[in-house]
Amino acid sequence: MTLAEVRDWLETLELAEHCHIGRIENKKEKSLGVYGMARNGRPVMAIGGGALSSYDVRGVSLLLHWTRNAAAAETAAAALWDAVACVTDVDTPGGAHIQYIEPLVPEPVPVGTDDGGVYEYVVEMNIYYRR
Numbered sequence: 749m750t751l752a753e754v755r756d757w758l759e760t761l762e763l764a765e766h767c768h769i770g771r772i773e774n775k776k777e778k779s780l781g782v783y784g785m786a787r788n789g790r791p792v793m794a795i796g797g798g799a800l801s802s803y804d805v806r807g808v809s810l811l812l813h814w815t816r817n818a819a820a821a822e823t824a825a826a827a828l829w830d831a832v833a834c835v836t837d838v839d840t841p842g843g844a845h846i847q848y849i850e851p852l853v854p855e856p857v858p859v860g861t862d863d864g865g866v867y868e869y870v871v872e873m874n875i876y877y878r879r
Contacts, residue, residue: 751769754840850875
């Protein structure tokens with residue numbers, strides 16, 4: 749599963765006005781950035797080799813870059829959390845199938861403001877998807 753597929757799926761949820769991969773272009777407010785996460789451990793491998801594995805895992809970090817209003821940013825972060833924390837059996841617009849999402853944090857993590865005073869939150873998760 750690519751970050752572009754994750755971004756395209758998140759865009760269908762209409763949670764942010766702008767969705768980006770790797771960085772938020774021009775620091776536009778009400779943006780959602782999709783980033784890959786370094787993972788530790790072993791790869792998903794069925795007995796008999798990778799060709800027999802039916803699923804894989806993609807670590808993803810979402811950065812919500814919202815507004816200068818703390819309450820509005822917190823509300824948007826909660827909406828993002830609610831939309832992704834309990835996902836099961838979803839097809840992305842590109843045809844990938846998300847089996848389920850495992851949140852890696854108990855709630856959106858406030859990371860303060862950027863240099864312009866825009867409030868930001870992070871949600872980290874593992875996406876289990878079919879190969």
